[in-house]
Amino acid sequence: MLLLVGLGIYGYAGLSVKALDSLLSITNIYVEKYTSPMLESEIDNLKQILNKEVKVVPRWFVEDGREILQLAKSNDIALLVYGDPLIATTHIDLRVRAENNGxxxxxxxxxxxxxxxxxxxxxxxxxxxxIITLTSEIQSISSIYYTVYGNILSGNHTLVLLEYNQEKNLFLNPNNAFEMLLKSEIDQKYNVFSTETFAIVASRVGSENQSIVSGKIKSLIETEFGEPPHSLIITGNLHFTEIDALRVLIKTIDEPTDNSKNIMKIAEQMIMKYVPKARKALEHAKNLVNDDTSFNDIFENAEYYISDAEKFLQQDxxxxxxxSIGYAEGLIDTIRFLKGVNMWE
Amino acid sequence: MLLLVGLGIYGYAGLSVKALDSLLSITNIYVEKYTSPMLESEIDNLKQILNKEVKVVPRWFVEDGREILQLAKSNDIALLVYGDPLIATTHIDLRVRAENNGxxxxxxxxxxxxxxxxxxxxxxxxxxxxIITLTSEIQSISSIYYTVYGNILSGNHTLVLLEYNQEKNLFLNPNNAFEMLLKSEIDQKYNVFSTETFAIVASRVGSENQSIVSGKIKSLIETEFGEPPHSLIITGNLHFTEIDALRVLIKTIDEPTDNSKNIMKIAEQMIMKYVPKARKALEHAKNLVNDDTSFNDIFENAEYYISDAEKFLQQDxxxxxxxSIGYAEGLIDTIRFLKGVNMWE
Incomplete structure (x- = not known):
C-alpha cells in the first residue's frame, strides 16, 4: 500500500491526528523536500513526532518511482510531501502507476x-x-502574459507561483519576476504590466516569518522579500471588501488600484482606433463626390454602421x-475603387 | 484574540498538532457547521479530543459577529470552521472587522x-x-453558463460548487444541477452543455464514503449520488495523463471526451456562417453586373478579404x-446600393 501524506504548510506540526494515526503502523516513511524548503531541524522534528526514522529522498527518486513502487507491492509505504500532495503532477502520476500495478x-x-x-x-x-508558474526560462513568459491578460479581462486575479527547486538551489525571486513581467510588456503591448500595476507578494506563507506585501510594481521591485518560497498575485478588478482586507490584513505600500482599467480587449482597441478614422474618411469621401447623389445610400449606411460599432461595444x-466597423470601411472604400481617390489619407 | 481554525475535510481527526496545541489554552470555542455537514457524533468527538465544551453556532451568529467580537476584545476565542477558514468571505469579513476593532x-x-x-x-x-457556485436560484445559471463557456474556450476545467445550507436543509443535488445546465443551453445556444458533455461528480470528499464518478451528462443525470455535499467539474480539454488518472483513480462510466470540441468562439461561429454566404453573394453580384468592368477592383478585393478572414481565423x-469578413460584405453590398439589386437572397 502506498500512502501519500500532505505535510501542509506548517511543517511537522501541521500533521493531523488522522495522519499521525495512519503513520503509526508504517515503517517505511519517505519525505521529499524538493518542491519546498524543509530545514534539517524540521526533519528532526518529524522523526521525533513520528518516533521513527524517515528517509529524505531527492526529486529523481520520486519521479522515477520504481523503488517506491517495488517496495509498496509487499509493504506499506508512506511518502510525505509539502502542501496538498496531489497538486504536483508527479504525485498523481506515481499514484496512477501504483494503482495500475495493483x-x-x-x-x-x-x-x-x-x-x-x-x-x-x-x-x-x-x-x-x-493559476500559473513563472520559471526563469524566458519561454514561459509569453504564456504567463496572456494568462494574466485573459484573467484581468474577466476581472479575475492571477496567482503566479514562482519557480522553486531546492535541489538545484534555483528559485526565482519576486524582484526578478517583476523585471521579467515588465520586459514582456515591451514585446506584447497590451498594457498588462507597467510600473503602476498593482500586485501582491506572499512570502513563506505558513511559516513563523510569513510576509505579505502589496503595492505597485515600482514599489515592490525595490523591496527585499527575504528567503523563498514566494508567490505573486496580479490582481484584476478588486471588490471593496477585498480592498478593505488588503489594507487591514497585509502590508500595503500603495493604494490598491484596479488593474483592469488600462486593459482593453483587442476588439475594443480596434473600435477605439478605427471609428474616428472611418468617420474622417467618410467626410472626406462625401466631399470628393459631393455632386454625385448615387452614393447617398452608401454614405448613409456607412454612418449608420459606424454608430452601430460603438453601440455594440457598449453592449459588450x-x-x-x-x-460593423469592417462593413462600414468596406462601404467607404468602394469610393476609392470607383473614383480612384484615397479618402483615408 | 480571535483564532480562526480550519477543520479541514476529515472532521475532528483532521485537526493538526498545531491546532490542538493552540486550542489547549482557549476556553471559548465556537463551531459553525452551516457550510458543511457535521453530525452530532462529530461534535462529540470534537469535545472529546479537545477535552472541553464547544458551542455550535448558527449562520446568523457568525455573519452578525458582534457577540464574538465583543468577547474577543478581552478573551481568547476560537472559531472552528469546515475546510480552509478563509475560503468563505464571511470569515474574511469577521477577521477584518476584528482587526479594525483592535x-x-x-x-x-x-x-x-x-x-x-x-x-x-x-x-x-x-x-x-x-471556480463558481451553482445555487438553486434560476438567476445564477447564466453567469455559470458563460463562466464554463469561457473556461472551456481556454481549455480549462470548471469546478462548480453546489449550494449547500444545512441550516435551511437546502442543497442542490447533481441531478438537478445537470437539469439546470441542460436547460440553460436552450436559451444560450453556444453548445456548452448537451447530454454528451463529459463531467465529474465528487461527493463527500474526505469522508469514509467519498465517491467520485465521471461520465457523460446523460449517464450522470440518472445516477444516484447520495448524501451531500457534492461538487461538479465540467472538464475542458483533457491532458492524456488526466485521462489516465480519471480511468484509474475514480469511477468512469463513459470514455472521457474533450468538451472543447463542440464549442466555438463567437468570432469563429461568425466566420463559419458568413464566409460561404459572402462567397455566394459575390458570385451573384458578378453575374448581375457582368458587362460592367468598373466593379472589377471591388470584386477582386472582396474575394481577397473573404480568404483573409479564413486565414486570420486559422492563425487564431x-x-x-x-x-475582414465585415469589410468584404461592405464591398459586395455596394452593388446592392448602386444597382438596386439584392445578391444576398
Whole structure:
C-alpha cells in the first residue's frame, strides 16, 4: 500500500491526528523536500513526532518511482510531501502507476499554499482565474502574459507561483519576476504590466516569518522579500471588501488600484482606433463626390454602421462591433475603387 | 484574540498538532457547521479530543459577529470552521472587522475541499479556470453558463460548487444541477452543455464514503449520488495523463471526451456562417453586373478579404477575421446600393 501524506504548510506540526494515526503502523516513511524548503531541524522534528526514522529522498527518486513502487507491492509505504500532495503532477502520476500495478493507494490531503495565500490576502476564491508558474526560462513568459491578460479581462486575479527547486538551489525571486513581467510588456503591448500595476507578494506563507506585501510594481521591485518560497498575485478588478482586507490584513505600500482599467480587449482597441478614422474618411469621401447623389445610400449606411460599432461595444458585443466597423470601411472604400481617390489619407 | 481554525475535510481527526496545541489554552470555542455537514457524533468527538465544551453556532451568529467580537476584545476565542477558514468571505469579513476593532487575529489554515477534489480526480491544478457556485436560484445559471463557456474556450476545467445550507436543509443535488445546465443551453445556444458533455461528480470528499464518478451528462443525470455535499467539474480539454488518472483513480462510466470540441468562439461561429454566404453573394453580384468592368477592383478585393478572414481565423486572430469578413460584405453590398439589386437572397 502506498500512502501519500500532505505535510501542509506548517511543517511537522501541521500533521493531523488522522495522519499521525495512519503513520503509526508504517515503517517505511519517505519525505521529499524538493518542491519546498524543509530545514534539517524540521526533519528532526518529524522523526521525533513520528518516533521513527524517515528517509529524505531527492526529486529523481520520486519521479522515477520504481523503488517506491517495488517496495509498496509487499509493504506499506508512506511518502510525505509539502502542501496538498496531489497538486504536483508527479504525485498523481506515481499514484496512477501504483494503482495500475495493483498497489492500493490512499491519500491524506493537507493545507495547500494555494488556498492559504488567497485567504491570507482576503481575496475571494471565486475571483481567482487560471493559476500559473513563472520559471526563469524566458519561454514561459509569453504564456504567463496572456494568462494574466485573459484573467484581468474577466476581472479575475492571477496567482503566479514562482519557480522553486531546492535541489538545484534555483528559485526565482519576486524582484526578478517583476523585471521579467515588465520586459514582456515591451514585446506584447497590451498594457498588462507597467510600473503602476498593482500586485501582491506572499512570502513563506505558513511559516513563523510569513510576509505579505502589496503595492505597485515600482514599489515592490525595490523591496527585499527575504528567503523563498514566494508567490505573486496580479490582481484584476478588486471588490471593496477585498480592498478593505488588503489594507487591514497585509502590508500595503500603495493604494490598491484596479488593474483592469488600462486593459482593453483587442476588439475594443480596434473600435477605439478605427471609428474616428472611418468617420474622417467618410467626410472626406462625401466631399470628393459631393455632386454625385448615387452614393447617398452608401454614405448613409456607412454612418449608420459606424454608430452601430460603438453601440455594440457598449453592449459588450465586441464581435458585432468589429463586424460593423469592417462593413462600414468596406462601404467607404468602394469610393476609392470607383473614383480612384484615397479618402483615408 | 480571535483564532480562526480550519477543520479541514476529515472532521475532528483532521485537526493538526498545531491546532490542538493552540486550542489547549482557549476556553471559548465556537463551531459553525452551516457550510458543511457535521453530525452530532462529530461534535462529540470534537469535545472529546479537545477535552472541553464547544458551542455550535448558527449562520446568523457568525455573519452578525458582534457577540464574538465583543468577547474577543478581552478573551481568547476560537472559531472552528469546515475546510480552509478563509475560503468563505464571511470569515474574511469577521477577521477584518476584528482587526479594525483592535482585536488580534490568527488563522490556522486547513485542508480545503477545493484542492482535494481537483487532486482526487487527478486533474492538473493549472488547468482549473474560475471556480463558481451553482445555487438553486434560476438567476445564477447564466453567469455559470458563460463562466464554463469561457473556461472551456481556454481549455480549462470548471469546478462548480453546489449550494449547500444545512441550516435551511437546502442543497442542490447533481441531478438537478445537470437539469439546470441542460436547460440553460436552450436559451444560450453556444453548445456548452448537451447530454454528451463529459463531467465529474465528487461527493463527500474526505469522508469514509467519498465517491467520485465521471461520465457523460446523460449517464450522470440518472445516477444516484447520495448524501451531500457534492461538487461538479465540467472538464475542458483533457491532458492524456488526466485521462489516465480519471480511468484509474475514480469511477468512469463513459470514455472521457474533450468538451472543447463542440464549442466555438463567437468570432469563429461568425466566420463559419458568413464566409460561404459572402462567397455566394459575390458570385451573384458578378453575374448581375457582368458587362460592367468598373466593379472589377471591388470584386477582386472582396474575394481577397473573404480568404483573409479564413486565414486570420486559422492563425487564431479572430478579431482580424471578423474585421475582414465585415469589410468584404461592405464591398459586395455596394452593388446592392448602386444597382438596386439584392445578391444576398
Amino acid at each position: 498497489i492500493k493507494t490512499r491519500v491524506l490531503h493537507a493545507t495547500s499554499s494555494i488556498t492559504s495565500i488567497i485567504g491570507e490576502c482576503g481575496l475571494h476564491m471565486y475571483k481567482i482565474g487560471k 458585443k465586441p464581435e458585432l462591433a468589429v463586424l | 482585536i488580534k487575529t490568527r488563522v490556522l489554515h486547513a485542508t480545503s475541499s477545493i484542492t482535494s477534489i481537483i487532486g482526487e480526480c487527478g486533474l492538473h491544478m493549472y488547468k482549473i479556470g474560475k 486572430k479572430p478579431e482580424l477575421a471578423v474585421l
